[in-house]
Amino acid sequence: xxxxxxxxxxxxxxxxxxxxxxxxxxxxxxxxxxxxxxxxxxxxxxxxxxxxxxxxxxxxxxxxxxxxxxxxxxxxxxxxxxxxxxxxxxxxxxxxxxxxxxxxxxxxxxxxxxxxxxxxxxxxxxxxxxxxxxxxxxxxxxxxxxxxxxxxxxxxxxxxxxxxxxxxxx
Amino acid sequence: xxxxxxxxxxxxxxxxxxxxxxxxxxxxxxxxxxxxxxxxxxxxxxxxxxxxxxxxxxxxxxxxxxxxxxxxxxxxxxxxxxxxxxxxxxxxxxxxxxxxxxxxxxxxxxxxxxxxxx
Numbered sequence: 001x002x003x004x005x006x007x008x009x010x011x012x013x014x015x016x017x018x019x020x021x022x023x024x025x026x027x028x029x030x031x032x033x034x035x036x037x038x039x040x041x042x043x044x045x046x047x048x049x050x051x052x053x054x055x056x057x058x059x060x061x062x063x064x065x066x067x068x069x070x071x072x073x074x075x076x077x078x079x080x081x082x083x084x085x086x087x088x089x090x091x092x093x094x095x096x097x098x099x100x101x102x103x104x105x106x107x108x109x110x111x112x113x114x115x116x117x118x119x120x121x122x123x124x125x126x127x128x129x130x131x132x133x134x135x136x137x138x139x140x141x142x143x144x145x146x147x148x149x150x151x152x153x154x155x156x157x158x159x160x161x162x163x164x165x166x167x168x169x170x
Numbered sequence: 171x172x173x174x175x176x177x178x179x180x181x182x183x184x185x186x187x188x189x190x191x192x193x194x195x196x197x198x199x200x201x202x203x204x205x206x207x208x209x210x211x212x213x214x215x216x217x218x219x220x221x222x223x224x225x226x227x228x229x230x231x232x233x234x235x236x237x238x239x240x241x242x243x244x245x246x247x248x249x250x251x252x253x254x255x256x257x258x259x260x261x262x263x264x265x266x267x268x269x270x271x272x273x274x275x276x277x278x279x280x281x282x283x284x285x286x287x288x
Contacts, residue, residue, distance in 0.1 A: 023190035095192030103185035117173035152242030159249035
């Protein structure tokens with residue numbers, strides 16, 4: 001049990017606890033704010049795993065962009081700002097059974113598979129190597145991904161225009 | 171460091187996301203649960219990348235790609251949710267049921283009028 005184990009376990013407990021609050025809270029805005037805590041803890045986990053570029057990209061994109069986008073979605077759909085009982089559908093027991101079965105299966109399998117595997121975290125940082133790897137080896141997927149992001153942007157704008165729903169208004 | 175820790179954290183986060191997707195009724199909350207599941211996948215990718223000591227860092231590169239895909243997914247998803255709210259005035263996903271079959275029709279005349287004139 002090294003110090004890295006302890007720090008990672010603490011961050012993991014924070015992430016799991018706030019993720020549980022995200023899916024169980026009765027307040028939509030608080031769910032989005034607990035999501036910030038989850039993403040921040042996961043970014044800390046990336047830092048412990050020496051993936052600092054992923055950690056800061058997580059902070060920038062997830063905490064900075066996606067949570068703000070989700071909060072905009074909450075406000076534009078006029079979700080109840082206070083506590084509400086309408087956030088959960090009727091299949092909560094079924095969902096609980098499915099989620100517990102998934103967790104039990106995966107955790108049992110992974111514990112048996114990796115109980116004696118160890119990660120050596122001796123390389124200090126990987127941003128330089130990762131940047132070189134992206135722009136040399138993985139440059140074609142990177143460009144395709146930028147095209148896909150452009151397509152998603154255009155698709156989102158097209159979908160969100162008010163005139164799409166009203167047929168024949170243009 | 172034990173590899174079990176990040177892998178189990180990812181499995182538990184994924185299961186929490188599964189619960190959220192199945193149990194939540196508000197479409198924006200369902201999108202938040204999907205983001206939880208994508209984060210769990212990213213933890214796995216980074217952990218195995220560090221464990222395998224990949225010189226090309228394909229795991230971390232793929233984690234970056236998944237983050238970009240998640241950004242695109244949440245943008246398009248929220249646009250769809252906003253459009254559904256504009257058309258139906260609700261984002262409760264159990265009320266957006268235009269594509270379900272009618273529950274208790276008498277089955278004698280079903281094949282005849284599968285396309286009602288509107």
